[in-house]
Amino acid sequence: MTWSEMEPLLEQACWDTLYMVGWSALIAVLGGLPLGVLLVLTDRGGVLQNVVVNKVVGQVVNIARSMPFIILMVALISFTRAIVGTTIGPEAAIVPLAIGAIPFYARLVETSVREVDGGLVEAVQSMGGSTWTVVRKVLLPESLPSLISSATTTVVALIGYSAMAGTVGAGGLGDLAVRYGYLRFETKLMWITVAILAVVIAIIQFAGDLAARGLSHRGRSSAAPRLVLLRRGGVSRAGKPAPEPERQDAPAEIETAEPTKVP
Amino acid sequence: MITTTDLTKVYRSRGREVTALDGVDLHVREGEVYGVVGQSGAGKSTLIRCVNLLERPTSGTVSVAGQDLTALAGRGRGAPPGGSWGSAGSALRQARSRIGMVFQHFNLLSSRTVRDNVELPLEILGVSGRERTRKALELLELVGLADKAKAYPAQLSGGQKQRVGVARALAGDPKVLLSDEATSALDPETTRSILQLLRDLNRQLGLTVLLITHEMDVVKTICDSAALMRDGRIVESGSVSELLATPGSELARELxxxxxxxxxxxxxxxxxxxxxxxxxxxxxxxxxxxxxxxxxxxxxxxxxxxxxxxxxxxxxxxxxxxxxxxxxxxxxxxxxxxxxxxxxxxxxxxxxxxxxxxxx
Structure with a gap:
């Protein structure tokens, strides 16, 4: 297979992947975010403690997550038809991809939001803040860097899932690697596809980390995974006073120097 | 200004009952600095959380500035399991916004600048943007941090963070300030400066301050009255001079x-x-x-x-x-x-x- 033969195939596959993953990621974030927050709020000791709701939502999320993606796709066929009017092609793949990714992201959101210090919630409540205020002014902004990291993870996972979307004729890079590279022994094409995927994922991860890092003012490395090189740069400047808000080094020492809580 | 009558709080967990407050009667007069001291686990924190109903007492009443808070609808955290939907009702939220609170660990939002942190209570009160900024800068001036308005909490020292905490607590023009071990995470020097600040605010603004602490020095430095708590009860209470004049007073001995x-x-x-x-x-x-x-x-x-x-x-x-x-x-x-x-x-x-x- 020559490059001129491969090129249009690759181009089409790239666009298909981008299309499917883009839409399903957007839907997953929009759906997973409230679900994850709900899981935290209704949990024992939460602002809206409600064991029944928490257990039901938790179980639904667990079941959805335990479903192998390919089975989910088949199981959702009639639902997909009802929504997008077809069961084949990229549009049809978006539905199961999004449905599969919502619980995935919801669990990640739950973990991120749970990390937020309960004292902050209490502080806002003591100011007369409602539950909605707590969510909007505390839980989401404080966990934002972590939420972005989680979204990055979700997008990367979706790219992996999208390879299976080939079963409904949705195309995409993963599908190309399977059909041409594996089934037709076009080894060269397969490796090119894999290389493209690797580069795409590296770029997404880099962008996600950068965004998470830029939004974190915490002065601690807990929220988002940082790039080793960038971090090393930050550490070497420790000791000097921090001239910019983004600088993460000096205050970290103050944080850890505080005595632990004496209740 | 703050009155609690027969306040009781019982925590139930896994079938065990823990009585954190056992019939507490507290009376804080308007314009005074009232200190509650006691060891860890004596129920001080529960008491102060009951005053603005962050914890809903099991029984008894709390009234602040003549308003019976326990009668207001809504629930605080730690309500009985299986509690109803919906958090604190709007009447309670409104009452809370008139009670400032300062915390041991400052509880500042790391994602917001110092100024935005001080503006937060005003946002909750629905104050317009320009007015919020004006008020926030005025309060930062008051606590001596006007130059740090654009900094993030992670860039401040412990004492500065607590000053921001105090400024934030004052944003809603409260008549009452609750201080939950506000100086316990600070070194002695910074503790003194924060206490001085609270004292000044108490004098200048006529603020009634209820503070809990385990440090006798705090009581000695700023309190007009004090109470000693043990095992969820108030063992002794009164103005500091009264306590000193009471023969055999435990508080006097500890002070x-x-x-x-x-x-x-x-x-x-x-x-x-x-x-x-x-x-x-x-x-x-x-x-x-x-x-x-x-x-x-x-x-x-x-x-x-x-x-x-x-x-x-x-x-x-x-x-x-x-x-x-x-x-x-x-x-x-x-x-x-x-x-x-x-x-x-x-x-x-x-x-x-x-x-x-x-x-x-």
Whole structure:
């Protein structure tokens, strides 16, 4: 297979992947975010403690997550038809991809939001803040860097899932690697596809980390995974006073120097 | 200003019941600084959280500025399991916004700048943008952090963070400020400056302050009144000078601890509390000259409380109590409060039972 033969195939596959993953990621974030927050709020000791709701939502999320993606796709066929009017092609793949990714992201959101210090919630409540205020002014902004990291993870996972979307004729890079590279022994094409995927994922991860890092003012490395090189740069400047808000080094020492809580 | 009646809080977890508050009656007068002291687990934190209903008491009532908060709808955190949907009702939220609260760990939002942190309560109150900024900068000026408005909390020192915490607590123009161990995470120097700030605010704005602490120094430095808590009950309470004038007061003893064991048998150990005018008179040397006795000082603690010099001293007189009735009488005549410590049955310092030889 020559490059001129491969090129249009690759181009089409790239666009298909981008299309499917883009839409399903957007839907997953929009759906997973409230679900994850709900899981935290209704949990024992939460602002809206409600064991029944928490257990039901938790179980639904667990079941959805335990479903192998390919089975989910088949199981959702009639639902997909009802929504997008077809069961084949990229549009049809978006539905199961999004449905599969919502619980995935919801669990990640739950973990991120749970990390937020309960004292902050209490502080806002003591100011007369409602539950909605707590969510909007505390839980989401404080966990934002972590939420972005989680979204990055979700997008990367979706790219992996999208390879299976080939079963409904949705195309995409993963599908190309399977059909041409594996089934037709076009080894060269397969490796090119894999290389493209690797580069795409590296770029997404880099962008996600950068965004998470830029939004974190915490002065601690807990929220988002940082790039080793960038971090090393930050550490070497420790000791000097921090001239910019983004600088993460000096205050970290103050944080850890505080005595632990004496209740 | 703040009154709690028969406040009780019982926590139930896994079938076990823990009584955190056991019938607490607290009365904080308007414009005073009231300190609640006690050891860890005495129920101080629960008490202060019950005052703005972050914890809903199991029974009893809380009223702040004449409003019965416990009667307001809604629930705080830690409501009984299976509680209903919906958090605090709007009436309760409104009442809370008029009570400022300062926390031990500051609880500032790391994602917001200092100014935005101070603006937060105003956002909740629905104050317009420009007015919020004006008010926030004014408050930062008040706590001496006007130059840090654009910084993030992670860039501030502990003392600065707590100043921001205080500024934030004042944003809603509260009449009452609750301070939950506000200085416990700070070093002594910073503690003093934060206490000074609270004192100034109390004077300038007529703010009523209820603070809980485990540091006696805090009470000594700024409190007008104090209460001692143990096992969910208030053991002693009253104004600091009243407490000092109460014979055998535990709080007085802890505020001004005087240690020291008698040097031998046949000695009378006397705890003398100086207050007001009497504190300025050289009574001990007068006593020594007048009765020609040798007095040893076993321990002493002097301090200035609310601008008055007060202190306690443990002195030792030679001879048994019966032989020292006259010198002790002299001390009482000088307007001092004298407690004769019963040390006879053991050399333990700081004996708990003091003979009820009260003054007056």
């Amino acid at each position: 001004f601890p005087v240690g020291g064991v008698p040097s031998g048998e046949d000695r009378t150990v006397v705890d003398v509390t100086f207050q007001g005018e009497a504190a300025t008179k050289p009574v001990i040397s007068q006593l020594s000259r007048m009765y020609n006795i040798d007095i040893s000082i076993l321990g002493a603690a002097m301090d200035t409380v609310g601008g008055h010099q007060v202190g306690r001293m443990r002195i030792e007189l030679p001879g048994r109590f019966e032989e020292n009735v006259v010198p002790i009488g002299f001390l009482r005549e000088q307007g001092l409060q004298v407690d004769v410590a019963a040390i006879a049955d053991g050399p333990r310092a700081n004996p708990t039972p003091l003979l009820k030889e009260g003054a007056k």
